[in-house]
Amino acid sequence: MAWDFETDPAFQKKLDWIEDFMRDEVEPLSHLGMAVFSILGREKFIKPLQQKVRAQGLWACHLGPELGGQGFGQLKLALMNEKLGRNGLAPSVFGCQAPDSGNAEIIAHYGTDRQKAQYLWPLLNGEIRSAFSMSEPTGGSDPLTFTTRAVLDGKDWVINGEKWFSTNARYSQVLVLYAVTDPDAKDPYRRTSIFLVPTDTPGVEILRNVGVGAGGEIGGGTEGYVRYTDVRLPYDALLGDRGAAFVIAQVRLGGGRVHHAMRTVGACRHALDLMCQRAVSRSTRDGRLADLQLVQADLADSWIALQSFRLMVLHTAWLIDKHQDYQRVRKDIAAIKVMTPKVYHDIATKAAHLHGALGVSNEMPFMRMVTSALVMGIADGPTEVHKVTLAKQILKDYTPDNDLFPSYHIPKLQDEARARFKTELGELKDAYAAQRATEKA
Ligand SMILES: Cc1cc2nc3c(=O)[nH]c(=O)nc-3n(C[C@H](O)[C@H](O)[C@H](O)COP(=O)(O)OP(=O)(O)OC[C@H]3O[C@@H](n4cnc5c(N)ncnc54)[C@H](O)[C@@H]3O)c2cc1C
Numbered sequence: 001m002a003w004d005f006e007t008d009p010a011f012q013k014k015l016d017w018i019e020d021f022m023r024d025e026v027e028p029l030s031h032l033g034m035a036v037f038s039i040l041g042r043e044k045f046i047k048p049l050q051q052k053v054r055a056q057g058l059w060a061c062h063l064g065p066e067l068g069g070q071g072f073g074q075l076k077l078a079l080m081n082e083k084l085g086r087n088g089l090a091p092s093v094f095g096c097q098a099p100d101s102g103n104a105e106i107i108a109h110y111g112t113d114r115q116k117a118q119y120l121w122p123l124l125n126g127e128i129r130s131a132f133s134m135s136e137p138t139g140g141s142d143p144l145t146f147t148t149r150a151v152l153d154g155k156d157w158v159i160n161g162e163k164w165f166s167t168n169a170r171y172s173q174v175l176v177l178y179a180v181t182d183p184d185a186k187d188p189y190r191r192t193s194i195f196l197v198p199t200d201t202p203g204v205e206i207l208r209n210v211g212v213g214a215g216g217e218i219g220g221g222t223e224g225y226v227r228y229t230d231v232r233l234p235y236d237a238l239l240g241d242r243g244a245a246f247v248i249a250q251v252r253l254g255g256g257r258v259h260h261a262m263r264t265v266g267a268c269r270h271a272l273d274l275m276c277q278r279a280v281s282r283s284t285r286d287g288r289l290a291d292l293q294l295v296q297a298d299l300a301d302s303w304i305a306l307q308s309f310r311l312m313v314l315h316t317a318w319l320i321d322k323h324q325d326y327q328r329v330r331k332d333i334a335a336i337k338v339m340t341p342k343v344y345h346d347i348a349t350k351a352a353h354l355h356g357a358l359g360v361s362n363e364m365p366f367m368r369m370v371t372s373a374l375v376m377g378i379a380d381g382p383t384e385v386h387k388v389t390l391a392k393q394i395l396k397d398y399t400p401d402n403d404l405f406p407s408y409h410i411p412k413l414q415d416e417a418r419a420r421f422k423t424e425l426g427e428l429k430d431a432y433a434a435q436r437a438t439e440k441a
Helices: 009-030 033-037 039-055 074-084 100-110 113-124 245-281 293-323 327-354 366-376 383-395 410-420 422-440
Strands: 130-133 149-153 156-167 174-180 192-198 204-210 223-234
Touching: 009 039, 009 074, 033 039, 074 245, 074 293, 100 113, 100 130, 100 174, 100 192, 100 245, 113 192, 130 223, 149 174, 156 174, 156 192, 156 204, 174 245, 192 223, 192 245, 245 293, 245 327, 245 366, 293 327, 327 366, 327 383, 410 422
Parallel strands: 130 174
Antiparallel strands: 130 156, 149 156, 156 223, 174 192, 204 223
């Protein structure tokens, strides 16, 4: 019997260190704005914090020890990510920022020694950055509709096509590109391959950098609209086997979805904390906001939603540790992928609302949170697609039984039960009749 909700005391000490470090060192930096992400800002502010994280043995915890990580497993990672999720800067400080974390994971899994030397170790050391270039401007939800083509010309691949929302392409030295290599393969899931494309390869062109959310300069965002025109690459630019893109991408996205959910637990907790603080601090003529029943109802609903979400995320992490296979846990991963934007959106909007005008201002985090919640419902596949996956996984355990319908089978089950317990039923009836007779007398 091994259900246990306790955190091991040694790991709790690490979590306590993270809590203090986030409050004292990471959160103050995030008030300096985007300057922190400049080359000088990284050198001056982020690197020293990264050193402290390394010294604590908390660097790149999503990776195993052979890759310079800690091999904590997903459950410990979930508890850690809850703390990191409070602040957007934290993943960079702890060496687990998307999309580099997922890209490093697949290069570690599928890369050759040369690819690891060129990209993996520099990525893990934070020396280079990467982008994942999969979605296309004509539609991202269905990978079977992608048209970017890689064609063999002698020993080289020649690539043509367009990709959309390749996050951080403008800052990246390598693009992890998803392209059709075998359009006629019988199995539609074996038609595409993944390539590692140095961003400075001739023919790679960033057409626009799309921004997310309201405000910001048009074209000055982080989501790269990338055109590939006659991009020529050697054969060994392939990552993994030819035709294996779908499988590789699922490995990458499976982990990424869980890690987003883990960090969202932390972001929701932050919103709920702010909401509670506001409720006990602000008064109307009827008393504190905290004393009003409709406010209490919102707080209760938010707490229940967060607690259920958190337990589902932790359970999914535990299942991944147990099975060591994202595919076997895809039902649970799909469920938390669906739950993430909903819980985040509901708590962030309630928190914003309770803060009144301040809540919708750019001095509080709620508007950014609401946008992030919308992003969570789209990036790595829209909610609808994950609901379909979840439903299919649930239905897998059921087979048709034509005896049950069109009329349901209760009468049949009753007949079977009566036949099975015929003797006992007779005794029961006699005993019941005797009891009624005694009661009447
Ligand atoms: C902030 C952000 C960062 C991103 N980063 C990356 C990245 O680094 N690399 C990358 O390759 N991509 C990235 N994406 C792209 C993301 O993967 C796609 O946006 C996503 O797959 C949806 O594709 P789409 O935007 O083309 O929407 P569409 O495919 O056009 O879908 C639009 C809507 O149609 C509906 N829909 C679509 N398919 C179905 C279906 N089967 N059943 C029911 N309804 C459906 C859904 O409501 C969906 O939201 C990012 C997106 C965002 C928002």
